[in-house]
Amino acid sequence: MVTIKVEGMAQAMQAFTGIELALKTGLTNASNELLERVDAEVVNNLGNVKYGSGEINRYNHKSTDDSDGTIQGRYWNDSDVGMYREFGTGPVGEAHHAGISPEVHPVYTQTRWFIPVDQVDVDLEAVYGIPKITLGDKEFFMTRGQPARPWMYPAFQTVSKDAEGIVERSVNQALKGLQ
Template identity: 35%
Template sequence: MPKGIEGLDKLMKKYGELAEQAAGNSMKKAVGAAVKLVQAEAKMYCPVSAGELRSGIRTVVDTQADKTVGTVYNNVKYGIYVEFGTGPRGEESHSGISPVVNPSYTMSPWWIHESQIDKEVAERYHWFYLDTQDGRFYQCTGQPAQPFMYPALKNNEKRVTRNISNYLAREIRKVCKQ
């Protein structure tokens, strides 16, 4: 019976350790590149008025123990209303939002005091209004969804997975050549 190659187990263990090290160090870079790809597309889809919503699309990559998580987010207060829509109009037209999200829409119109909204914005939407002794009130029936975050993720799902896999494979090959 042939004798095994002396030291093969030790060599294979070393290659495994090097590959793990390369993957660990590279994962944050790979995930960072992936979230930037999704961020760029979200910015492209984002409806723009003053640009605050678009410029508020950010990314972060966190590494904890054995996992790396990339997040594309928007912390502009009204971002969620743009993504999912509001009121009766939001319920009528919310195609393109995440299928795992089930928004609950207010079905009754609501009133917005003139101190809570710019006059130009209210006029752009041609909202019905009432002038009272307490000022002008605009009646709002909501807005249709204008998804920009979810479509950016969904459109890049396969590309992100492929890019991360390719990047890590390249890094592992580099380490194994050392």
């Protein structure tokens, strides 16, 4: 029987643990930086809108999670208006949805929308050319939808160009802390 003695095994195991923690730290930092950049781009994209208050941006959210060793950054907007703006609505949105993510395949309603004039704080006819009609004694804006006006996906595309460099820098910086 042969006996092998390995010296410094505890130190080696500590080093591996340190590397794992440094990688997680670097990846988490990179994810957070990327999400901050996406947020800045998203806000900028909506800031360039002719008629808009930026209200939609109050519903932007971001998080970085470590689940089973996978670092994942998430960015989303939970405003209904944001979704309509990003993907468009109705037959018009279905026909004009350039610039949305190729990973998303919306289903568009084909019926007209009747929006009560008294429930909207902007003149949709003046802003978007949506005609105003009267049914009975009530006024409505009638639309067959709006084209997509993507503002989030273009932000992801812009930031993704720098993602590899940001991840590399953040991980290298975290690993340097081990020395």
